Amino acid sequence: xxxxxxxxxxxxxxxxxxxxxxxxxxxxxxxxxxxxxxxxxxxxxxxxxxxxxxxxxxxxxxxxxxxxxxxxxxxxxxxxxxxxxxxxxxxxxxxxxxxxxxxxxxxxxxxxxx
Amino acid sequence: xxxxxxxxxxxxxxxxxxxxxxxxxxxxxxxxxxxxxxxxxxxxxxxxxxxxxxxxxxxxxxxxxxxxxxxxxxxxxxxxxxxxxxxxxxxxxxxxxxxxxxxxxxxxxxxxx
Numbered sequence: 094x095x096x097x098x099x100x101x102x103x104x105x106x107x108x109x110x111x112x113x114x115x116x117x118x119x120x121x122x123x124x125x126x127x128x129x130x131x132x133x134x135x136x137x138x139x140x141x142x143x144x145x146x147x148x149x150x151x152x153x154x155x156x157x158x159x160x161x162x163x164x165x166x167x168x169x170x171x172x173x174x175x176x177x178x179x180x181x182x183x184x185x186x187x188x189x190x191x192x193x194x195x196x197x198x199x200x201x202x203x204x205x206x207x
Numbered sequence: 208x209x210x211x212x213x214x215x216x217x218x219x220x221x222x223x224x225x226x227x228x229x230x231x232x233x234x235x236x237x238x239x240x241x242x243x244x245x246x247x248x249x250x251x252x253x254x255x256x257x258x259x260x261x262x263x264x265x266x267x268x269x270x271x272x273x274x275x276x277x278x279x280x281x282x283x284x285x286x287x288x289x290x291x292x293x294x295x296x297x298x299x300x301x302x303x304x305x306x307x308x309x310x311x312x313x314x315x316x317x318x319x320x
Contacts, residue, residue: 136298136300136314137250139310191257191262192262192263193238193307194240194255195240197250198249199249
């Protein structure tokens with residue numbers, strides 16, 4: 094089955110700087126790659142996603158890139174703010190009729206230093 | 208609008224007890240998912256419904272785990288004869304269908320003593 098690896102496990106960034114989190118996946122059939130933000134005591138919140146027919150997607154300070162050949166995708170957060178501090182998870186899925194399950198990475202704890 | 212809700216938020220069970228965890232998905236969402244999240248780990252898939260049909264239960268760790276969604280809306284995850292290794296946060300998510308976008312509830316933290 095699909096295996097998703099995520100690095101780094103922890104990341105500390107000065108406020109205003111950029112943060113990058115990287116993930117690799119094993120199954121070349123994967124076609125959907127969401128990123129979730131999880132704050133303490135809450136469920137994961139979808140922040141951005143990308144599909145395999147797109148190489149890059151941006152939403153304000155957040156961007157995601159996908160390299161299908163290398164089977165890796167990355168989350169980029171620019172101009173970081175204290176409220177960006179949280180645990181971030183990448184995930185991968187082979188979306189299709191009868192299959193929507195997500196396989197998650199192990200998470201990155203991001204700390205923004207004021 | 209209202210998001211995914213789960214109840215109870217916290218559950219303490221003695222080893223060997225049965226528990227039932229409830230999920231109310233976003234209104235109109237066809238697909239419903241259950242995930243298990245151990246401390247410090249990412250969510251792991253348990254099972255998935257499309258309307259009332261359970262399409263995939265490959266992630267259920269043992270036959271002590273059972274899920275149902277009889278009317279295609281609310282879902283219940285039942286764990287029989289709980290064990291200490293069942294202690295985790297159980298997350299429910301829902302989606303419109305094969306769009307991929309899953310929206311999660313706050314989870315139920317189960318502690319088995």
